[in-house]
Amino acid sequence: MAALSDLRLLRNFVLVAEAQSLALAAVRANVSQPALSKQMAALEAELGVRLLDRHARGVRLTEAGDALRAHAGALLRDADRVVAEIGAAASHISGEVALGVVSSLRGFLVAPAVASFVRLHPGVTVRVLEGTSRAMREAVADGRADLAVIATREEASPFALRPFATEKLLAIAPPEARLRLDQPTTLEEVGRHNLVLAAAPNSIRTILDAALSRRGTRAVVRVEVENAATAMDLVRLGVGWSVFTFAAAARRLAEREVSAAPIGSLTIGWALATARERRASAAAAALADAVEQVALGRIRDGHWATARSLSGVAAETHGRDS
Template sequence: MDLTTVRWFLMVAELGHVTNAAAELRVSQPGLSRAIARLEEELGIRLFDREGRGVRLSVYGRIFAEHARRLVAEQEAARRALAQAADPERGEVVLAFLHTQGVWLVPELLRGFRQRHPQVTVRLIQDRAVWLEEAVREGRADVAISSPQPETAELAWAPLITERLQLAVPADHRLAGRRRVRMAELAGEPFVGIKQGGGLRTILDELAARAGFRPEIAFEGEELQTVRGLVAAGLGVALVSPQPPANEPNEPQGQAGVRHLAIADPGATRTIGLTWVEARTRPPVVEGFRRFVLSRVGELSRGAAN
């Protein structure tokens, strides 16, 4: 059953006359009659009853017509969706990103992109790095902003910014008056850590191992705002990403009870990058978003350094 014949069937049903339907469709009357006959043979039912010089739907034809209209409507909806997806100024981008990038990086990117492409919808997914990679690989997300660089060859990755990580301590902590600290000085301290699978947790474990100790994790969280809140309550210290640029509105920067110290150890950084599947066909709207993000690398790096 092809949809062209289904459309022809619906035209005959609407006009009640094969000759008039053929004229409307600009096909020959015998050709239209043969197409309807083939459709009836395929379905094994009679779709029309003769009525004078015209035709009317049979009891079976009325049932089939309901489904035929839905078939045609679905095809038209699919065509519209494809046309929209092929339009770089419309359609949808699914962006996955780390919880820690929701404070300033992702909002900054989205603000700039929406100014240029106001008709594009951006759907957001937040999760840990391992799940972001899986979402991109499986096609549930178009691109992801994550760290570290994926090890899977299937995934392409381009660096966006490199962050200098900090240590968050309670305001009354013994180190609160310091500007810099070495990881070895934190042996025995209770840590508020990101859950296992998070990039910051992996870096914390690596930095501590190089300093000769294993961090004592007192509490685990998924979002830095929660982690900083637990630090402010005096429940431990935490390895955190830097505070957003001073010209960005942000709650953590003004959070009472927390002091941020530089970490002197080499490797106390992480690079945030953009991940996508290079071999997968990207709709123009997705490719436009990918190119926009990559074009902002220099500006983002300057912002992260401030």
């Protein structure tokens, strides 16, 4: 039965069954509602049965859906246990590792990577630091973090950089603006609105300010914020537009609290950074692998539609926008 070999579909089916709502399950799965609906349709097609009955308030399980749900939990637990046991047998890593992460990537990328890592390496204690790209760069430089996810435009000379993705910067607006991810907007359009932006120094802010400056204008900043969550709240309440990444807006987009569109050709690159003068521990190397694998999986599965993989691309001495 081919569909059950795709554990991602099975996991997402369980989320739908628990939520009894495609919209709510899509948020929990970090996918768009249309994508999740297509996954459920594909699962039904592979199994040759209807699993869900759609209705105005959500979905309910059919008799076949109830039967699948009854077995799905055991199947997924068995799969997780096999992966964990194989990983533990292959590598007895222990100790501590500190990971720095940009706040906007925390839930979308880093939390799933850390969850996967600790299942495979129960002997390792993980400490997660959170802040701006520049703050996390400094945490690696002064030894508070063993590795960090940073924007590739940050100065890279003290570090070994491992680029893994580049993504389009998005204009984030209230729902009534009807922005769409498949229909780019222009920098000029963004510049016509009051903006809610991250306070400088910030990589996204630097990219935006530089692009506007080249056109002889500047951002009309109504509110400066310290994190993406606050920016999304203010956009939803109609204070203005913002500029962030897909990861920062993914949950709000799924709940239709905001709308978003790529801004011309503006992009930002992401890399894993370690200090050149300190050899990375086995735990740090394994955690870096976990972060990169989650990123590549999201890109491959279409859950990070605004990004493309940079795995294997050598970084320059000084980072720049992709």
